[in-house]
Amino acid sequence: MPTVLERLNAGLQHVMEIDERVYLLGEDILDPYGGAFKVTRGLSTRFPERVLTTPISEAAITGIANGLAMRGLHPVVEIMFGDFVTLIADQLINHASKFRWMYNDQVRVPLVVRTPMGGRRGYGPTHSQSLEKLFMGVPGLRVLAPNSLSDPAALLESAILQEEGPILFVEHKLLYTCPVLEIGKADLIDLQFEKVSDQYPAFIVRIAGVPQAHLTIAAYGYNFELARAAALKLAYEYEIFSEIVLFSQLSPFEITPLLESVNRTRHLLMVEEGTQTLGWGAEIAARTAEVVSNFKCARAAALDLPIANSKTLEDMILPSAEKIIQMALELVK
Amino acid sequence: MPTVLERLNAGLQHVMEIDERVYLLGEDILDPYGGAFKVTRGLSTRFPERVLTTPISEAAITGIANGLAMRGLHPVVEIMFGDFVTLIADQLINHASKFRWMYNDQVRVPLVVRTPMGGRRGYGPTHSQSLEKLFMGVPGLRVLAPNSLSDPAALLESAILQEEGPILFVEHKLLYTCPVLEIGKADLIDLQFEKVSDQYPAFIVRIAGVPQAHLTIAAYGYNFELARAAALKLAYEYEIFSEIVLFSQLSPFEITPLLESVNRTRHLLMVEEGTQTLGWGAEIAARTAEVVSNFKCARAAALDLPIANSKTLEDMILPSAEKIIQMALELVK
Amino acid sequence: MRHVAIAYLCYNSNSMTHNYDLYHQMLLIRRFEERALAEFSAGKLFGTTHAYIGQEADAAAIFEMLNSRDIVWSNHRCHGHFLAYGGDPYRLAAELMGKATGLVGGRGGSQHIHWRNFYSNGIQGGIVPVATGMALAQKVQKTGGIAVVFCGDGTLGEGVLYESLNISALWQLPVLYVVEDNRYAQTTPVEKGLSGSFRARFEAFGIKTFELESSDVLTITPYAEEAVQFVRDNSRPAALILHTYRFSAHSKGDDPRDRDTIAKIRAEFDPLTIQAARLTTIEIDQAESEVSMVVDAAFTRAHADPFPVL
Amino acid sequence: MRHVAIAYLCYNSNSMTHNYDLYHQMLLIRRFEERALAEFSAGKLFGTTHAYIGQEADAAAIFEMLNSRDIVWSNHRCHGHFLAYGGDPYRLAAELMGKATGLVGGRGGSQHIHWRNFYSNGIQGGIVPVATGMALAQKVQKTGGIAVVFCGDGTLGEGVLYESLNISALWQLPVLYVVEDNRYAQTTPVEKGLSGSFRARFEAFGIKTFELESSDVLTITPYAEEAVQFVRDNSRPAALILHTYRFSAHSKGDDPRDRDTIAKIRAEFDPLTIQAARLTTIEIDQAESEVSMVVDAAFTRAHADPFPVL
Ligand SMILES: Cc1ncc(C[n+]2csc(CCOP(=O)(O)OP(=O)(O)O)c2C)c(N)n1
Ligand SMILES: Cc1ncc(C[n+]2csc(CCOP(=O)(O)OP(=O)(O)O)c2C)c(N)n1
Numbered sequence A, B: 001m002p003t004v005l006e007r008l009n010a011g012l013q014h015v016m017e018i019d020e021r022v023y024l025l026g027e028d029i030l031d032p033y034g035g036a037f038k039v040t041r042g043l044s045t046r047f048p049e050r051v052l053t054t055p056i057s058e059a060a061i062t063g064i065a066n067g068l069a070m071r072g073l074h075p076v077v078e079i080m081f082g083d084f085v086t087l088i089a090d091q092l093i094n095h096a097s098k099f100r101w102m103y104n105d106q107v108r109v110p111l112v113v114r115t116p117m118g119g120r121r122g123y124g125p126t127h128s129q130s131l132e133k134l135f136m137g138v139p140g141l142r143v144l145a146p147n148s149l150s151d152p153a154a155l156l157e158s159a160i161l162q163e164e165g166p167i168l169f170v171e172h173k174l175l176y177t178c179p180v181l182e183i184g185k186a187d188l189i190d191l192q193f194e195k196v197s198d199q200y201p202a203f204i205v206r207i208a209g210v211p212q213a214h215l216t217i218a219a220y221g222y223n224f225e226l227a228r229a230a231a232l233k234l235a236y237e238y239e240i241f242s243e244i245v246l247f248s249q250l251s252p253f254e255i256t257p258l259l260e261s262v263n264r265t266r267h268l269l270m271v272e273e274g275t276q277t278l279g280w281g282a283e284i285a286a287r288t289a290e291v292v293s294n295f296k297c298a299r300a301a302a303l304d305l306p307i308a309n310s311k312t313l314e315d316m317i318l319p320s321a322e323k324i325i326q327m328a329l330e331l332v333k
Numbered sequence C, D: 001m002r003h004v005a006i007a008y009l010c011y012n013s014n015s016m017t018h019n020y021d022l023y024h025q026m027l028l029i030r031r032f033e034e035r036a037l038a039e040f041s042a043g044k045l046f047g048t049t050h051a052y053i054g055q056e057a058d059a060a061a062i063f064e065m066l067n068s069r070d071i072v073w074s075n076h077r078c079h080g081h082f083l084a085y086g087g088d089p090y091r092l093a094a095e096l097m098g099k100a101t102g103l104v105g106g107r108g109g110s111q112h113i114h115w116r117n118f119y120s121n122g123i124q125g126g127i128v129p130v131a132t133g134m135a136l137a138q139k140v141q142k143t144g145g146i147a148v149v150f151c152g153d154g155t156l157g158e159g160v161l162y163e164s165l166n167i168s169a170l171w172q173l174p175v176l177y178v179v180e181d182n183r184y185a186q187t188t189p190v191e192k193g194l195s196g197s198f199r200a201r202f203e204a205f206g207i208k209t210f211e212l213e214s215s216d217v218l219t220i221t222p223y224a225e226e227a228v229q230f231v232r233d234n235s236r237p238a239a240l241i242l243h244t245y246r247f248s249a250h251s252k253g254d255d256p257r258d259r260d261t262i263a264k265i266r267a268e269f270d271p272l273t274i275q276a277a278r279l280t281t282i283e284i285d286q287a288e289s290e291v292s293m294v295v296d297a298a299f300t301r302a303h304a305d306p307f308p309v310l
């Protein structure tokens, strides 16, 4: 089974092969290094003209890619750590995301910014955050996150070639080494999957052969790994049956499958690694509360603190399968 | 009755008088111009050494102020338009807000960034936004917004002198010319006020002599003006009675007064001028849904679009008293 | 930009001399801006505007050198650039008014316009990397075109500009950075906004730099030509630093500068006066009447247009 | 920084000569970094680190010139600066391990430390305006102190640095910008990261600039002294550009550079070898044993410390 990292790499390679409008820009992305997390490994060797290593200039790189996109190319920017998206906020929010609408639909900006987010590598406060929430809800910008259930290569390829607007593509560092799951195999034998949306797939994941769920868990990206582990343990050890709604598209997003699930379960637990306040879960809760009037909900997210370097503190700050289980027990009790 | 602008100006003047650690930094803030919105007018004349006009360098100004704050001064930065906060995201998020916690509580960063947000001046997509939501939920950062009900000078003075951490102080452009309300006078004769929190005051505003409210309206800043007008019309024309919970502190915030109100009314309408998705209202809804399990809610916010220059489009995009009324009718019907 | 043939530019057919054309171009900008300001004062326009009055020679000289493949990024002070690009004054006027017929349907307004290869945005500095990226696009697409981006003196305060200079020099991108130093950024005199030297800021990155102080369009023209040609021929960045002066307020009113000083500078530095000296009275009158017809028609027609809906 | 007297710096009392002190200082950094790398390799440390190996002479020379009122901002590669500042190797080791006794209680780790007037952060470039602001604080508080901020060659890519240069030059702030050009930014050679010239980038803002290529601490010392003195005496910014070389990997492993080239450069450019030539064998041995005791004690003690809780 290939890892998520291998599939992302393969996806990049594939789009570069089939479409010569694709350009990669980023810091230290040339071979043999191939990027800080190796997602671009091999690409500069195969496509030396179209893999551009850049100075340490996140804002300008993004602006340059923005210019490329508006002229019909398909730039993909790698921001080495997701923590540095603060430096490209102006280019994404006041430039790339606005242009199409502001210029009265006369331009297209097919720009993809890929970046690794997330903690648990002991990188400390400026290299461990999940800052994607800053960009959720920005008009004109799409936020995507791959997961291990649907092919990350397909997601990335579609983001690069099928889109006309800017995309923030959020890769969790711990997801890189996760194998892409093969439905029906291995540890998935106990799970059932319902695909509920296509281009950027959303899934409802259920545990096979158990009673009707009374808990909905909303998750994306790496947190699906935690949510899955928690769901199995909740079922087998506590007889609490849940279904996970797994999103690839975080903003804007289609809430219907989640609403249907909550209408069945009346309990909703949002799982995310960003800090809790005004995170992705807040929007999920709000959208749900606008439509469903009798349900209980809770959020398993990072504490509203910076992410400490120390592993003990990091563990206390970030959500874990154990915390998800505790919160689920609390919620449905 | 002084205007909000006059009070902010007076507040700045007062803190500069009583505390010589206060410094102002910003673009074009010197007299006779006194800043693009005149909030700093007169100050450079009185305190020439401590009012520093800067180059057009939002990131560096904020970083410099950050350095001043860490060395015991009390810098106040003016960002000319709130739209440019994208340029200071890194200094606020990865520097000012992190330092105290990350350095194990060994430093203090009493930095205030003031900036005007909001539309309806026909300034178009890059000079009309309400971007404060980007900074709500950032650990270590406080977001405040003055309103016409409690003295803006007091709020600003407290932010500058009573705080040990960074603050984003959001001033709505249309609020500047609003008079500070005198409770019991003029158009307030029909309203009752209950102060429910002190340093950064929150209020519950009720209409005098009407039956128990069955709608809670959450608002801050300029939108209190719209919410108030809507609440009065809802009461007198539609016999829908509401109470407004008015916040000065947007993040982090004390939700209890709002929860108490929603427990009474079971209907919650959030009003804000930022775009709807992942706005302030989302966090309000989430916090409420976590505790109250049977209520209905809706958000009156800007459409998820850039803000057009054209007045007709701007009117369609931004929330208005009329829209609040429509949504309230829809919600409680 | 003579390569863009546009119907409303009736003066082209009547054009007598190159000197006349340049004057006509600058006068169009001047009268357009004056009209816009007057309409704002009269409460007929809503929002904001930044007049190009005093700087017309820069645009007239530079746009002469560009062709239709070239890309232009302008800033908040974009009307003069747009008109010199060959843009339609009527559609610009409609945009200022927020009309559905405006350049971008009323969505952008004065600072946020787009037409053909012309773009503008209202965030100081942010357009510089975007233009630099478009220069990269020109290069890899082998269009032969270049990218030109306009900045004011004050905008040299923004860091992303230097990031862009570094990269365009490293990657040898065909981009021309035009700095219009009008001595002020809003109310801030250049002495309070800029340390060191304009020229050195570009040369530090190995960028070829052209610099002059003039508002005589004929003086500027050869510099503009050389700079554009350098970028085009070598596929390398260059900077063109033009020291000029702004006669009007930064935006609509509220000009804290000393009026007498402005008047004195204007007396000897007005690009229109300088260029008028090269024309006959008949030519001057003809330009005036042509231009006022165009400007008046633009605003009148735009006023009658409908507002957009979502 | 000799003015900061710290108990664990036992070598001070034994100090024989200035040359010995400088060697001892650099050796402490070298052995500390080697130990940290070894512990990472052995899986005893978690997270990341950026060794200062090869650049020790920069820190040794500069910190000699600073006093306790001066403020220092360092970056990701901060251990050498911290140790030369007089910081306690034990508390640094504890911080690397994320221990409660670490400099910032394990919250910051390798890149995010603070002690007295020493600060570091892991965002390239972002510390430059903060240090510039602290220089302003020094000035208005009339402390007589200056601010010093360290950047790598690659960090000259970040725009906010230029914003800061402009302002510090305009406002005449006592800040020293130290550029340690170790020829690489992570894996990017300086030729791919920087156009133009190091020196010109500072001089363009009117900033007095000192530049040299050396890893001989005695060669660097007078430049460091002059630069610091210039800033202190004039309350004006200066830049000190030090061309050096990094012998270790950027962070823990994964060094794509040619090993032979590194070895060759190291053979003639190692600051320790150069300085050792000025000492007797006895001195060298003594330094070695003192330093290894200090480093070993630091790591051993830190390992035994507890992890923090919230
Ligand atoms: C990022 C940003 N900061 C501030 C402003 C507000 N602003 C608009 S124009 C201007 C002055 C620009 O000065 P300069 O670059 O010299 O251009 P000029 O107006 O003189 O043509 C300022 C500060 C802005 N639009 N964008
Ligand atoms: C804003 C930002 N971008 C990228 C990085 C990742 N990064 C850490 S160190 C480094 C290279 C820095 O190179 P240089 O400035 O030359 O310092 P050196 O590592 O050589 O000491 C990079 C790209 C970062 N920490 N911050």
Ligand SMILES: [Mg+2]
Pocket (backbone or CB within 6 Å): C152, C153, C154, C180, C181, C182, C183, C184, C185, C186
């Ligand atoms: Mg100017």
Ligand SMILES: [Mg+2]
Pocket (backbone or CB within 6 Å): D152, D153, D154, D180, D181, D182, D183, D184, D185, D186
């Ligand atoms: Mg380096």
